[in-house]
Amino acid sequence: MNEKPTLILKRLGIDTQNEAVIYMRNDSHICLSEGFVSQARIRVQKGERYIIATLNTVTTPLLHHNEAGLSEYAWQLLEAKEGEEVSLSHPKPLHSLSYIRSKIYGNVLKEQEINAIIEDAVAGHLSDIHTSAFVAACAGGRLNEEEIFYLTHAMAAAGELLSWGKELVVDKHCVGGLPGNRTTPIVVAIVAAYGLIMPKTSSRSITSPAGTADTMEVLAPVELSLDQIRKVVEKENGCIAWGGAVSLSPADDVLIRVERALNVDSEGQLVASVLSKKIAAGSTHVVIDIPIGPTAKVRDASMGIRLQHLLRHVGKLSGLTIKVVLTEGFEPVGRGIGPALEARDVVQVLTNHQDAPADLREHALLLAGNVLEFSPAIERGKGIAIAEDLLRNGKAWAKFQAICEAQGGMREIPQSCCRHDYLAEKTGKITQIDTRRIALLAKLAGAPQFKAAGVDLHVKLHAIVEKGQPLFTIHSQSSGELNYALSFLHESNELIRLEEME
Numbered sequence: 001m002n003e004k005p006t007l008i009l010k011r012l013g014i015d016t017q018n019e020a021v022i023y024m025r026n027d028s029h030i031c032l033s034e035g036f037v038s039q040a041r042i043r044v045q046k047g048e049r050y051i052i053a054t055l056n057t058v059t060t061p062l063l064h065h066n067e068a069g070l071s072e073y074a075w076q077l078l079e080a081k082e083g084e085e086v087s088l089s090h091p092k093p094l095h096s097l098s099y100i101r102s103k104i105y106g107n108v109l110k111e112q113e114i115n116a117i118i119e120d121a122v123a124g125h126l127s128d129i130h131t132s133a134f135v136a137a138c139a140g141g142r143l144n145e146e147e148i149f150y151l152t153h154a155m156a157a158a159g160e161l162l163s164w165g166k167e168l169v170v171d172k173h174c175v176g177g178l179p180g181n182r183t184t185p186i187v188v189a190i191v192a193a194y195g196l197i198m199p200k201t202s203s204r205s206i207t208s209p210a211g212t213a214d215t216m217e218v219l220a221p222v223e224l225s226l227d228q229i230r231k232v233v234e235k236e237n238g239c240i241a242w243g244g245a246v247s248l249s250p251a252d253d254v255l256i257r258v259e260r261a262l263n264v265d266s267e268g269q270l271v272a273s274v275l276s277k278k279i280a281a282g283s284t285h286v287v288i289d290i291p292i293g294p295t296a297k298v299r300d301a302s303m304g305i306r307l308q309h310l311l312r313h314v315g316k317l318s319g320l321t322i323k324v325v326l327t328e329g330f331e332p333v334g335r336g337i338g339p340a341l342e343a344r345d346v347v348q349v350l351t352n353h354q355d356a357p358a359d360l361r362e363h364a365l366l367l368a369g370n371v372l373e374f375s376p377a378i379e380r381g382k383g384i385a386i387a388e389d390l391l392r393n394g395k396a397w398a399k400f401q402a403i404c405e406a407q408g409g410m411r412e413i414p415q416s417c418c419r420h421d422y423l424a425e426k427t428g429k430i431t432q433i434d435t436r437r438i439a440l441l442a443k444l445a446g447a448p449q450f451k452a453a454g455v456d457l458h459v460k461l462h463a464i465v466e467k468g469q470p471l472f473t474i475h476s477q478s479s480g481e482l483n484y485a486l487s488f489l490h491e492s493n494e495l496i497r498l499e500e501m502e
Contacts, residue, residue, distance in 0.1 A: 004045070004087035004088060004089050005029070005030045005033065005034065005087065005088055005089075006085050006086060006087045006088070007024065007028070007030065007066060007067055007068040007085070007086060007088065008066055008067050008068070008083060008084070008085055009067070009068060009069070009070065009080050009081070009082060009083065009084050009085070009086055010063060010067045010068070010069050010082065011069070011070075011075065011080075011082050012062070012069035012070070013072065014069070014071050014072065015071070015072050015073075016071040016072070016073055016074075017073065017257065018073055018253070018254065018257055019054065019071065019073060019127075019128050020051050020052065020053040020054065020070075020071060020073055020074035020077060020124050021053055021054050021055075021056050021070070021071040021073075021074060022042055022044055022053040022054070022055055022056070022068055022069070022070055022071075022074065022088075023055075023056050023057075023058055023062075023063060023068060023069035023070070023071075024036070024055060024057060024058065024063065024068050024069075025057065025058050025059075025063050025064070025065055025067075026038070026057035026058065026059055027065070028065045028066075029065065030088055031057065034088070034089075034090065036055055036088075037055070037057070038055055038056060038057045039054060039055060039056075039127075039129075040054070040055045041053070041054060041055075041091055041127060042054075042055050042088055042089070042090070042091070043088065043089045043090065043091040044068075044070070044074070044078065044086050044087075044088060045086060045087045045088075045089070046078050046079075046080060046084060046085075046086045046087075049078055049079060050078075051074055051077045051078050051124055052091050052123075052124055052125045053070070053071075053074050053124075054127050054128075068086065068088075077124065091125070094120055094125055094126070095116055096113075096116040096117045096119075096120040096121075096125070096126065096130075097126075097130060099113040099114075099116060099117055100117060100130060100133050100134045100137065103134065103137040103138065103142070104133060104136075104137045106142070108144060108146075108147060109147055109150070110150075111150045111154075114147065114150045114151050114154050115150070115154045115157075117134060117154075118151070118154040118155055118158050118251045119154075119158060121134075121251055121254045121255070122158045122159070122250050122251050122254060128258060131254060131255065131258045132258050132261075132262060135255060135258050135259055135262060135264060135266065135269065136262065136264065138151075138266055138268055138269060139264045139265075139266040139269075140266070141267065141268070142268075143266070143268030143269070145310065145313055145314065147268065148268045148271050148272055148310060148314050149314050149317050149318070151268065151269070151272040151276075152271065152272040152275045152276050152279070152314055152318060153276070153279070153318065154251070155249050155251040155252055155255075155272055155273070155276035156249055156275075156276040156277075156279040156280045158249065158250055158251045159247040159248050159249050159250045159251070159280055160226060160246065160247045160248055160280065161279070161280055161282070162199065162226070162229075162230075162248070162280065162281050162282035163282050164197055164199070164233070164282045166197055166284075167284065168196065168197070168284055168285060168374060168375065169197045169198075169199065169281075169282050169283050169284045169285070170191060170196050170197065170198050170283065170284070170285045170286070170287075170371050170374050171198060171199070171200060171278050171281065171283040171285075171286045171287075171371075172184065172187050172200075172286065172287040172288070172289065172367055172371055173274050173277075173278070173286065173287075173288050173289070174288075174289040174290075174291065175270065175274070175288065175289070175290050175291070175297055175298060175307070176208075176291075176296075176297050177291055177293070177295070177296035177297030177298065177329060177435075178291050178293070178296055178329050178331075178332060178333055178435060179208065179209060179332040179333075179337040179435055179438055179439045179442070180332040180333050180334040180335065180336055180337045180342055180345070180360070180457075181291065181332070181333040181334070181360075181363070182210075182212065182215050182333075182334060182336075182342040182343075182345065182346055182360070183289070183333075183360065183363050183364040183367055184200060184202060184212045184216075184240060185212070185215070185216055185219075185240055185346045185350075185400065186346060186349055186350060186360075186361075186364035186368070186391075186396070186400075187364055187367050187368045187371060188200050188238045188239075188240055188400075188403070189238075189350060189396040189397065189399045189400035189403065190364075190365075190368040190372075190387045190390050190391060190396045190399075191237075191238060191368055191371050191372060192236055192237035192238030192399050192403065193237075193390050193395040193396045193398070193399035194372055194375070194386065194387075194390060195237060196237065196371070196372070196374070196375060197233060197237055197238070198233075198237065198238040198239075198371070199229060199233045199238065199239055199281055199282065199283075200238060200239060200240050200241070200281075201229075201241050201242070201243035201246065201248055201277065201281055202216065202222075202240060202241070202242065202243060203242075203243055203244065204242060204244060204448070205447075205448045206256065206257075206260050207260055208439060208443075208448075209337050209338050209339075209439050209442035209443050209447035209448055209454055209455075210337070210338055210339045210342055210442075210447060210448045210454070211448070212240070213240075213241075213242035213243070213244070214339040214448040214451075215339045215342040215343050215346065216240045216242075216343075217242070217339070217451075218339045218340050218342075218343035218411065218413055218414070218451050219343050219346075219347070219404055219410060219411055219413070220240075220403070220404035220405075220407045220408060220409065220410055220411060221407050221408035221409070222240065222241050222242040222245070222407070223241075223242055223245040224239070224241040224242070224245060224246070224407060225245070225246065226246050226247075228241075228407075229241050229246065231406070232403065232406040232407055235406050236399065236402050236403045236406050237399075238399075238403060239403060239406075239407065240403065240407075241407070243277065248277060248280040248281055249273075249276040249277045249279075249280045251276070252273045252276060252277060255269060255273070256273065265297060267303070267306065267307055267310065268310070270307070271307070271310045271311055271314055272314075274288065274311065275311070275314055275315055275318060275320065275322075278320060279318060279320070283320065284319075284320065284321065285320070285321040285323075285371075285374040286315070286320055286321070286322055286323070287323045287324075287325060287367055287370045287371045287374075288311055288322060288323070288324050288325070289325050289327055289367055290304050290307055290308065290324060290325070290326050290327065291327050291328065291329030292304045292326060292327070292328065292329050293328060293329030293330040293331075293435075294330070295329075295434065295435040295436045296329030296435070298329070301326070304326050305326075307324075308324040308326065311324055312324065321374070323370055323374075325366065325367065325370055327363065327366070330433075330461060331433045331435060331460065331461045332433065332435055332438060332457060333357075333359055333360050333363055334357040334359065334360035335357050335456055335457045335458070336454060336455075336456055336457075337438060337439060337442040337447070337454045337455040337456075337457065338442050338445070338447035338448065338451075338452070338453050338454015338455065338475065339447060339448050339451040339452075339454070340413050340414050340415070340416075340451045340452040340453075340454070341452075341454045341455075341456055341475065342454075343413050344413055345357050345360055346360075347413070349361045349364060349391070350391070350396055350397040350400050351397050352391065352392060352394075352397075359460070361391075365384050365387050365388055365391065366384060368383070368384075368387040369383030369384030369385075369386070369387045369388075370383060371383070372386055372387055414451050414452040415452055416452040416453060416475035416476060416477060417452075417476075417477060417478075418475070418476040418477065418478060418479055418481070418482040419473055419474065419475055419476075419482075420473065420474045420482060420485075420486060421470040421472075421473050422470065422471050422472050422473070422474065422489065423467075423468050423469065423470055423471065424465045424466065424467055424468060424469045424470075424471055424498060425467065425498075426467050426498060426500060427464075427465065427466050427467045427500065427501060428464075428465065428498035428499050428500045428501055429462065429463070429464050429465075429498065429499050429501060430459055430460070430461055430462060430463050430464075430465065430496055430497065430498060431461075431462075431497050431498070431499050432461075432496070432497040433457075433461055433495070433496050433497075434494075434495050434496070434497075437492060437495045438455055438457070438472075438495055440488070441455055441474065441485055441488060441489060441495065442454040442455040444481070444484055444485040444488050445474050445475060445476045445481055445482065445484075445485040446476050446477055446478075446481045450476070450477040450481070452475060452477060453475055453476050453477055453481065454475050455472050455473070455474055455475070456472060456473040456475060457471075457472045458470050458471060458472055458473070459471050459472075459496070464501070465498065471496050472495075472496070474486070474489075
């Protein structure tokens, strides 16, 4: 039997996010002999470890004929070292590709077919092109309820599954779309203070100015291992950790990355994404917040009701008790948009500060109250009052501090060094706040890469403002980023619409 051709690894330091790529000269002996061309899928093996990578060819002296480079993601997967030898070959045909093609043509997928697609996606056997084809083929309502159920369980089964040995393990989730809607730390503190188990894993920002994990990281470490999560929860009843640091529903990260690039929101994959993570975290009862508004992820009530049905139905089939709360999503929640500014809002609510944003407090109490009502000891309709009492008497704040200490120690909130107040150009009533553009402005100012960057809103919808009154403040960590945000502000349409008073 002929030996597989080999090349020597050279580290190029190219970041492709989560895509495995191999770089070779297009005129190398292996490309010529094996018929490898750009975008080919190649099996790259080092000892007992192997990956499937997409070929990018090089036409300059960056690589010698006997060398191959790997993207940083592929380098980590292969646990490669400079100068090591790898063997290259054509991968075995993937059955999952035929299943993806079947879905493209509108066919209903069986359970084992969806399992095969997800297993290959998580293993890195599918390229981004293949994964994109699957995501697109499932969008637009092309997954039926049975397929959504199969997809949910395939995604959960592809990673670790936590078990707490309890009949009641609670969680909450917001489908997103509203800047500053940082209720999770407050809800976890209240619920854990009451005594319910709430192991919360959250995401970092993908396209927003901050994810829950970004905001929580301002206050405490969030990159916890599964063992650390277990220890924190066993000690304090709850945690707020970054889900990306552990292998809970890893397929979700693969699909979301492609969905964001395509700007596709598939309701079937949204349901599978949410519920697979709850199953993996060992949750039994979940409250799901669906904000509805013209610039939220869910634009109208009909879509909200459809999602509510799917979440309840698939949740029931999966052994989860799901409670859906439909809320208004016409403006940002709280004042801060960006990790440190949102963390400030969270702390103000938890400490009953006089400047705490009332809308964030009320929204968090609504969700916490609904979560508490999963307890058989709390009557329906009494949850919000109990949540409010735990917040007012300081027990929620004490529990939050204890959780932070258990996760590695509570931190000081950083402050920005560059700021700019945007003033009202006339007296009038605020009739619209463009949440998408406000979020973009916060990102251009440096959030979430720089924790203290973002936008601080000083007004709410329907408020009456005077000419020259500050509407919001931009926070940046450098004058260059501040100027970048200001240039967008001057060129864009009004982010906050004012109508003159008669």
